[in-house]
Amino acid sequence: MSKLKQVPNGTETPVQAVPDDRSADTLLAQAAAQADRRQIIKDIIVSHYTSGATHKLKLVDVAERAGITRQALDRYYSEFKPYIAGKKDVTDLVDGTAAKAKVETQATINATEVKWKARLDQVLVEQEKEIAKAINSHVSTLMNNDIAMFESNQLRKTLEKQTRHAVELTKKNALLELELASSFQREAPLQSASNRDKIIYDVDIEQLCIHYQRTKNLDDFEDAKEAELVTIREKFARFATMPDVHVVLFADRYISRFSQFASRYITSPEETCLIIRLPLFSRTEINNFIKHIPSNFKKSLHVPYxxxxxERKAQRVFIYQRNALPEQEIQAADNADAPSMTWGLDEIVSFKVQVGD
Structure with missing residues (x-):
């Protein structure tokens, strides 16, 4: 409707509506620019988490690299803030199995780096206490202060060097196993489609054993294991719309290395294969995990024998020689329920393990 304007003589005259200067082409261009900006922000976040960087990603850095202000990022692109802060899984921002696999692998490598750095720091703190105790027990109060200081410093340096070397070797060994399990992802251009479409989900039993040997608390061990399995279960949703997804469950009996199984497993070229370490032993526990797998996924269970x-005892000593498994966990593995196709599985494979494998 036209607006009316009051004139001095009391009559009203119509005022023409002001046309909108924005054309349809302008609006489309703005929408396209905003979509491009969103993709740029996605690329910045994904690039950070796949680069292996250990420092935190900051909002102000993302805004600067995206060419916008911090306020604009807050106002127009606030849905990305949880991903920038690491509170949401960055894998949700990428499309395609290969890209998701790359992000998942780098996240696992980053977590391993952080885990071993924390372990190294803890060992050094404990070593400091041991050094002080050793010095106090061996240095006589009658010794000259200068001699005592020199010898204690020499002892400290030697022990610190040995401790750092041992922890670094352990860390490198863990990373090498991880690299072996995920090498297909980094070499994807040179490998077949079957290897590229393979995503590995591990449960860090070795780290749980380290914590258990310090606390001797079996409940903490079980709770931590369950928490890792819940995290894996929650990842199924992102593959729900993909065709031909195959979930390969490795029924861990602690007599063979999951990393070797995962790296050697060859899947069909038509499948997206999710290989999962499953350290569960009763029918109830396994069924509770399987029920969270989408019904359209193929499900197979591979059981080492x-x-x-x-032989089993010797194998466990060989694999877990640094930090032994809880005895109750070993008993549960040896007395595990025999799997059945009635559990909702499409395939059950039993394979013999050689000693030392």
Missing amino acids: MPMEA
């Missing part, structure tokens, strides 16, 4: 108790 070693007939002799003495």
